[in-house]
Amino acid sequence: MNILDKIVARKRQEVAERKEVTTVAALERSPRFGRQPLSLKAALKDADKTGIIAEFKRKSPSKGMINAEATVRRVTADYCRYGAAGLSVLTDEHFFSGALADLEAARDNELPILRKDFVIDDYQVVEAKAFGADVILLIAECLSAAEVNRLAQLARSLDMEVLLEMHSEAQLDKISPAVSLVGINNRDLTTFTVDLARSVALAGKLPADMPRIAESGIDDVAVVRHLRQAGFNGFLMGEYFMKQPDPGAAFRDFAARLKEEPGI
């Protein structure tokens, strides 16, 4: 079993347990469920923003503990203040030390929030809305085309947007009309190898009418420029900020350097 298989197997178990504790009807009654989600697509078009979707990521399977001290409220407020286009909040507890409470805490910011998790069940889509997410992530590697379509349609029926993450050309046929944004993950989730050339190689094969997001391993403004020139509108970055003692200040400095880059 590779790490992604392990994550998904555990996720199935966790979701089954959570359904026993909180019903879908109870999630639908929660105060945030009726809130109108914000659009990440629109935020990525905003010229005043950096295009960066800044991630709150305490821990990861590939790096272990990245930052045990940072608090979600302070870091996401700084990401917001210094020009993030959106926030990504990990809600997986076992492998990433994330929590649904982190999503709720990040919701204090008026920015689109991606629930970063391994969504495999309709229940998690409803849960995402109930805890304040605007966008859900679907990972092509662990879903069939029919599952992508079903989960994406459910999210869209709740007015959330859907980011479909892919890693190879073979997964492109999983893009359903209900998907809102497409992402290429430079990290192979089964081996942890990061290859920035992956985004560039697949860019030309992505649908022209959907915003494109390059994900993982981005740690330099020159890389952002290169990816932008290759046709990407959004840049999902976690570890580069989170591994520094003050992730918000790291974001601020990166955003300032980005502004000075010619052609960005």
Ligand SMILES: O=C(O)c1ccccc1NCC(=O)[C@H](O)[C@H](O)COP(=O)(O)O
């Ligand atoms: O980051 C990992 O180790 C990982 C392992 C297995 C599945 C997913 C994983 N990461 C999720 C992500 O895709 C990243 O958190 C996100 O793209 C940000 O990447 P980075 O800037 O490299 O932290």
